[in-house]
Amino acid sequence: MDLVDISHFSPEEQAALNYHRQNLLGGTGLRHKDGSMTTFMGSVIDTDKGSMILPTYWGGAVRSVPDAMRFAIKSGINFPTYPTTEDALAAEKRMHDIMEQDTTMFRKGK
Numbered sequence: 001m002d003l004v005d006i007s008h009f010s011p012e013e014q015a016a017l018n019y020h021r022q023n024l025l026g027g028t029g030l031r032h033k034d035g036s037m038t039t040f041m042g043s044v045i046d047t048d049k050g051s052m053i054l055p056t057y058w059g060g061a062v063r064s065v066p067d068a069m070r071f072a073i074k075s076g077i078n079f080p081t082y083p084t085t086e087d088a089l090a091a092e093k094r095m096h097d098i099m100e101q102d103t104t105m106f107r108k109g110k
Helices: 011-025 065-075 085-109
Strands: 042-047 050-055
Touching: 011 050, 011 085, 042 065, 042 085, 050 065, 050 085
Parallel strands: none
Antiparallel strands: 042 050
């Protein structure tokens, strides 16, 4: 299945998008009664390095931010961090648009 090209995203953004894709294609996304699916559920959190986009969806469930941070550290994935919250929110929107397109293509491909 062809998914949206993400080569123009930073390596960290690509890692976040690939995390979403692993859940989407691996059947580990959370399917809702209305037909929607959760594969990432991002949260912007402040760290000592800036504002990070952190997925709170791990292991089949939506987690609290502290639990999600533990899962993220254990995963070894370097999730994207930005100088400001505004930058992180703008990036989250760009990535969410790709995730929505991926999910639509996935549904059509099944």
